Amino acid sequence: MSKSYYAIIDVGSNTMRLVIYLREKGGRLREIENVKAVARLRNHLKKDNRLSEEGIRTLLTTLTSFKEVAQSYQLEEMVCVATATIRQATNQEEITEKVSDHTGFDMRILSEHEEAYYGYLAVVNSTPLTEGITVDIGGGSTEVTYFKDRELVEAYSFPFGALTLQQDFFKKELPTEDEMSNLRQYLMEQFNTLPWLQKRKVPLVGIGGGARNLVQIDQNLKEYPLAGLHQYKMKDSDLSFVKNYLFTLPMKKLQKVEGLSKDRADIILPATEVFHSLYDVSQSSGFILSRKGLRDGVFYEQLTRDMGTNLFPNVLEESIQELVTDYDLSVKQINHVQHLSNELFHQLHEKGIGGLRKKDWQEVKRASYVFNLGDYIDSEASSQHTFYLLANRTIDGLMHMERLRLALLASFKNKTLFKQFLHPYKKWFLKDERKKLRLLGALLKFCYCLDSTRRQTVENLELEVDGDDLNMTLYCKGEWMPEEYQAEKQKKHLEKSLKKSINLSFVEK
Template identity: 25%
Template sequence: MEKLAIIDMGSNSIRFVVIQIADNNSYSMLYQQKESIRLGEGLSVSGCLSADGMERAMICLKVYEHMMHVMKIHTCLAVATAAVRNAKNGEMFLNRITNETGIHIDIISGEREAYLGYLGVINTIAMKDFILFDLGGASVELSLIQNSIVKYAVSIPIGAVTLTEKFKLQNNIALDNLQECTKLIRHYMAAIPWLKNSQLPLIGIGGTVRNLGKMDQKATNYPLPKLHNYQLPRERFENLYTTVINKSYANRKKIAGLSSERADIIVAGAAVIQCLFELTRDNELTISGYGLREGLFFEHYSDYCHLKKGWNADILAFSSNNFLRTLDNIDFQHVDKVCQITERLFDLLKDIHGYGETERRLLITAARLHDIGKVINYYDHARNSAFMIGHASLYGLTQKEQIITACIAGFHHGISNKTVRAYRYSNVPTAEDWTMIRKLSTLLALAEAADVTYEHIVLDVSLTIADNVIVLVLTTTPGAVTSAADYEMNQLLKQFKKEFQMTLLLIWK
């Protein structure tokens, strides 16, 4: 087992996370803290880190050092980005940090910063071709990703803090100042040939990006309290941009979803994104809650577990299995058997239900996680499983797909309209989605019932269809007692007929 601390000292804030890698190589976050220190404040004018900024950073880092001592953490990955990288006194400040706290912080290049952001995204968002940008306080890192591999990466020295100071965008916005700001942004971006008219999806990392996502969620009454993999259409972004540039600092602080500590720098940060939209001609921004820190972790984790470096081919399977391994008392043989039967039922009935690979993926994920609610309590564990799946760190799904997966698992003991009404996110799936959820949860319920005794007696499943009747043949281990499974599966025949408009007969072989 290892406890790993990660410190990311940026231009605007310092972030501290603690992640545990268990003996079975599963990982989970134990602690996280963030402090806004404005280390890059005044850097664009003086070229140096200010005394006040460094003092705020020292106070914060001494707290983090104490936390590592209390938590008995011996491995710390600590990096500094653009503010320290560009400051004349950056190296001197890092020497002071080491002397006073014992924490060794590495200055990373813009290219490495871009690569770590890429690792954080490619392991958590299922896209293969996109433009990635990491917008910080003193720089923005841009990468072109093709077939999941970094094709090009560049760092340009414009960020939300430095642009705000240079063009005086903190309070009431002078149009001339904003125009000069966007002119400079376009100048830097025009020198990047692969950006123009790329029409590739945009994925954004950083506090400005997340804050814009929060603002959009508040404005649209979005029901999920989650930013990672949230889609912000260009039209709605431009409405937010118009709002922030037309308000004073005092009034920007009142905008729902906008952090008060970012109200002064949001205009400059949003201007960078506006220029990216214009240049790439893309129409949607995907917000990544994961970036540099997660990239540092995945890089370390792949070494620790002797895995292939870079990215995982199936991030959904990897993350769902990782989540399972963080829980106690999971019967993995039962999980595997339910998944096997569920998958077989889906494939055999494909001509009946008409669903494809996407729905199959959601169903198998629901099957793998269907029993996790038992860690809360056995009674009503299906509903508990739905809640946990809806909030788990599952990657490779859109936010809507994750809720649909949660709903499928939530009804593996039978469909209850009362549960549908009570589920907090029941309005996220459409009526068409709910039809699919009911059908797929019926298949999962049948698979769960087939292994109700946890004896794994079902070896194979086959079927024949005649007229309006489906004959399901379950081949079992020699001498298996099938009465319990037969009883449980028969309780679901009425539900099956309601959802599929066909009669199901069971034959044990």
């Protein structure tokens, strides 16, 4: 199958980027190259809002280098978009003509609404959120949106960004306490001009480089054990702590902060204040990073243009299907194990065994899609590979804690390995939660044993309670000896979790 590559160039006020995507077997786009240039075009806007000759030269030089990189791929499509600085430039016609003449790129200048819309589109197509406020702070503008039921309700673009705030409020590279206080007051006043931002009490979703750096700093300060930035959540106290920590540092130390790009050291404080002020105005329920932003939104629109809607029906289902495809998992086996797991789970639930709740089934069902996917790499260390892959791979539609729970269930092999995987995160769970996860993992593993030869030999099962014993009758077609051997061998994990003996009877249906 020939590989399909797509590219986008994002001409921002602070940075310019070229991103190359590979379209996967499942149809999703995976970023394979990301080239960044800190052009700071905003600094080349004159008082009359003309982009200077030097600014145009910087733009053309950077685009030419991007073009050379892009030419090493056979691209299906190349898109070049520009945001606030080019949008605000009074000589934008001259700029687009020179870009076309020098590079052949048809540079599309996004309107304020389009810039906000693409950020929103990226968030609702890559996170589980159905309601929230998005904020994307660039060098020269800040876009905010409010969405509900995954539909865009409001959008607005403020004419200030991290660069302009730094220039307008700070006399030197780093602010004084009074300057930070004045900046906060200004931002609170600006955000309060939009009634739809006030007291929403919904998640605040940060997009872009400033939000990404903020999260990286927080993760490094906490020595956060999970990989990945997308869908990472911070609280009000986390935002305050990071902001106060950065404020105390001189520029030399600020430039060496783990997680902070050196080229953003002078603008991270205004960016952080934007997030913190908006968090307070909206009385947010949490600050969540979306690693997907404007560039992704542009391509989501392209991918969905034949669907009649720009929204993927179910973000998580798309991600799970991507995993199934990537690791060549058997859909037939998944469906059968789901059927057996469903029967066993609900019979235990109906009989009041194991303290199972109906919502626990959703976790078991989700994990059944990707159980033991590490077998794709090495069957002997399948459990370890399964846990590592799921815990450290971004899964659109799953927050970090949900992803960790999925990894623990799908990698279950025995109590020892479960405790080993859980150890770095033990404080994240109550004792009862840990017990429940172990039980659900043991249940799922047992049901996989019932289809160990992938022949769907065990068609269904029936459970009866006899004091401290569970009598399980398994109705089969054909020869069931391999399944019986595996089930007898592995049932001990389920017995320990349920604190009951399990007697298995395999019978012909």
